[in-house]
Amino acid sequence: MARARLLDWDMEPLVDVGDLGTGAGDGLGTGAGAGAGQGSASAPEPAGKLSVSPNAEIGALVTDGAGRTLYRFDADTAQPPKTTCENDCATTWPPVAADDALAGEGIDKALLGEVTRPDGSKQLTIGGWPAYRYAKDTAAGDAKGQGVGKKWFALAADGKKAQAEPAAGLSTREDPKLGEIVVDKNGMTVYRFMKDEAWPKPVSACTGACLEKWPVVAPVEANDTKGVEKKGLMSFTRPDGTVQQTIDCWPVYTFAGDKKAGDTNGQGVGGTWYAVKPDGKPVGAPKK
Numbered sequence: 627m628a629r630a631r632l633l634d635w636d637m638e639p640l641v642d643v644g645d646l647g648t649g650a651g652d653g654l655g656t657g658a659g660a661g662a663g664q665g666s667a668s669a670p671e672p673a674g675k676l677s678v679s680p681n682a683e684i685g686a687l688v689t690d691g692a693g694r695t696l697y698r699f700d701a702d703t704a705q706p707p708k709t710t711c712e713n714d715c716a717t718t719w720p721p722v723a724a725d726d727a728l729a730g731e732g733i734d735k736a737l738l739g740e741v742t743r744p745d746g747s748k749q750l751t752i753g754g755w756p757a758y759r760y761a762k763d764t765a766a767g768d769a770k771g772q773g774v775g776k777k778w779f780a781l782a783a784d785g786k787k788a789q790a791e792p793a794a795g796l797s798t799r800e801d802p803k804l805g806e807i808v809v810d811k812n813g814m815t816v817y818r819f820m821k822d823e824a825w826p827k828p829v830s831a832c833t834g835a836c837l838e839k840w841p842v843v844a845p846v847e848a849n850d851t852k853g854v855e856k857k858g859l860m861s862f863t864r865p866d867g868t869v870q871q872t873i874d875c876w877p878v879y880t881f882a883g884d885k886k887a888g889d890t891n892g893q894g895v896g897g898t899w900y901a902v903k904p905d906g907k908p909v910g911a912p913k914k
Contacts, residue, residue: 727750
């Protein structure tokens with residue numbers, strides 16, 4: 627069986643064209659199989675009541691009545707609306723039907739429209755952009771299609787690409803075990819060292835090799851924080867010239883042992899390192 631690569635819609639390894647259930651076309655409806663047997667592959671699925679769902683990494687995105695993420699394709703156009711995803715592409719990226727789409731919370735009904743596909747079916751448009759689902763999103767809330775092929779992106783309510791707001795330099799998150807704790811702009815947990823000093827001025831007892839495991843948090847502007855108390859939010863210059871951030875005047879650090887956002891592997895290390903509350907106090911540290 628001839629083998630070919632999936633095109634713009636999905637950057638997967640080599641697959642059999644026949645596995646996608648289409649003719650011998652190039653997957654965009656331009657080959658010999660274009661127009662043949664595309665009814666079942668590209669017939670739009672109902673949309674239901676659309677709504678806007680938050681996504682920490684992608685931003686606010688549009689979901690259908692079943693909670694599935696809706697996408698747009700850079701090869702399409704919005705003015706005028708035009709779909710270029712047919713045949714194999716429409717199997718991987720099923721188009722969304724226009725006829726039953728309802729504007730739910732956060733959706734402007736005036737931005738909903740439709741475009742006629744080559745097979746005559748009506749596909750939903752948002753802000754002029756044809757809307758699709760992604761076949762590999764198997765559960766409500768999945769957004770595995772984001773950025774595929776650098777041409778597929780989750781839809782925002784205005785039809786633009788969903789985009790998360792830049793994270794604050796310091797903010798807080800609710801940890802299931804530790805409660806509300808401070809994190810840096812990358813979502814990494816922020817810690818305090820119990821051997822440090824805050825008064826009358828910040829002094830760090832973490833030097834030399836210690837800093838390899840516990841990197842200092844760089845200075846953050848007060849207006850670049852969210853949920854962190856401003857009192858005592860300042861920076862100081864270490865003996866080596868490095869400038870370090872403090873919360874409630876206490877020096878703060880991250881932990882090299884935390885590999886991803888949400889990790890709290892530094893909590894309680896050596897009985898001297900603890901995550902930080904929004905007011906700068908250490909979480910779970912023994913009372914003196």
